[in-house]
Amino acid sequence: MSVSLKELVHYIDQLLDVGRFRDYCPNGLQVEGRGEVRRLVTGVTACQALLDAAVAAQADAIIVHHGYFWRGEAEPVVGMKRRRLAALLQHDISLLAYHLPLDAHPELGNNARLGALLGITDSQPLRADVADAVGNIGQLPEPRSAAGLVADIARLTGREPLHVGNAGELVQRIGWCTGAAQSYIQHAVAAGADLFLTGEASEPTVHIAREEGIHFIAAGHHATERYGVQALGAHLAEAFGLEHRFIDIDNPV
Missing domain, CATH: 3.40.1390.30 (NIF3 (NGG1p interacting factor 3)-like)
Known part of the structure; x- marks a missing residue:
C-alpha cells in the first residue's frame, strides 16, 4: 500500500501537534521527494550514512529526529550540506524531521x-x-x-x-x-x-x-533518542500499510 506524501505529512503534523512548539529547526517536510510513499525509513539523524542506506533500501521517504536547517547554522548549500541534499534530490526521496514534537x-x-x-x-x-x-x-x-x-x-x-x-x-x-x-x-x-x-x-x-x-x-x-522515531515509524506502517525499516547509524555521543 501507499499514501500520498501530502497526506502523510499532514497526518504526522497533526499527530505530533507541531504548531505547539517553538523549535530550533523546521518540523515536518524539509526536502520534498516523490508524491507517493510506500517504503519508509526512519533514523535518528539525517547523516550521509543514513541517506545512503535509505537509497539502498529504495525508500520513498525518511523520517528523522535530527534533520536540517538548524537555527544559527551557515546558510550556503556547500560541502556536506550540498552532498546530503543532492543525494535526496537525485533519488527523489523526501526528508521529514520532527525534533521537539517527537521528544x-x-x-x-x-x-x-x-x-x-x-x-x-x-x-x-x-x-x-x-x-x-x-x-x-x-x-x-x-x-x-x-x-x-x-x-x-x-x-x-x-x-x-x-x-x-x-x-x-x-x-x-x-x-x-x-x-x-x-x-x-x-x-x-x-x-x-x-x-x-x-x-x-x-x-x-x-x-x-x-x-x-x-x-x-x-x-x-x-542512545536515548532511538525509540521515538521507531515508534512513529511503526505507527505509520500500521496506519497506512507502509513498509517500514529503522536504520540505526551508530554514534558514541
Missing part, C-alpha cells in the same frame, strides 16, 4: 518510550509551567539501587552510561529528558527527583548533582 509526544515520543522501557510510571511533565517544554518525572514501581538502574540502562542502550552519585543508594522518583537536556537537572531538583537521566553531560552538571544531592545519569544523546 514530547505522550505515547510515541522519545521521553515516553524511554520511560516505558525503563518501567517508569505516573509520568508527568517535568515543567508544567511551560506549554512546549519537554522532559518528564515519574516513579519506579519500588525503590531500587542506582546501580541497578544504571545496569538496566546499559542493557537497554548497549553502552555504559555515566553515573554521578553513590551506586548503592536507593532511587525511585526519576526525572528524565532525552538528548542534550543536562541543563534540566535544576528542574529535576526542584521537582524532588532522586535521579535525573538525560543523554549528555556538561562540566557544571557534575558539580550541580553533587552539591544538590541528586543522582545524574548521561546515557548518550543518540
Whole structure:
C-alpha cells in the first residue's frame, strides 16, 4: 500500500501537534521527494550514512529526529550540506524531521518510550509551567539501587552510561529528558527527583548533582533518542500499510 506524501505529512503534523512548539529547526517536510510513499525509513539523524542506506533500501521517504536547517547554522548549500541534499534530490526521496514534537509526544515520543522501557510510571511533565517544554518525572514501581538502574540502562542502550552519585543508594522518583537536556537537572531538583537521566553531560552538571544531592545519569544523546522515531515509524506502517525499516547509524555521543 501507499499514501500520498501530502497526506502523510499532514497526518504526522497533526499527530505530533507541531504548531505547539517553538523549535530550533523546521518540523515536518524539509526536502520534498516523490508524491507517493510506500517504503519508509526512519533514523535518528539525517547523516550521509543514513541517506545512503535509505537509497539502498529504495525508500520513498525518511523520517528523522535530527534533520536540517538548524537555527544559527551557515546558510550556503556547500560541502556536506550540498552532498546530503543532492543525494535526496537525485533519488527523489523526501526528508521529514520532527525534533521537539517527537521528544514530547505522550505515547510515541522519545521521553515516553524511554520511560516505558525503563518501567517508569505516573509520568508527568517535568515543567508544567511551560506549554512546549519537554522532559518528564515519574516513579519506579519500588525503590531500587542506582546501580541497578544504571545496569538496566546499559542493557537497554548497549553502552555504559555515566553515573554521578553513590551506586548503592536507593532511587525511585526519576526525572528524565532525552538528548542534550543536562541543563534540566535544576528542574529535576526542584521537582524532588532522586535521579535525573538525560543523554549528555556538561562540566557544571557534575558539580550541580553533587552539591544538590541528586543522582545524574548521561546515557548518550543518540542512545536515548532511538525509540521515538521507531515508534512513529511503526505507527505509520500500521496506519497506512507502509513498509517500514529503522536504520540505526551508530554514534558514541
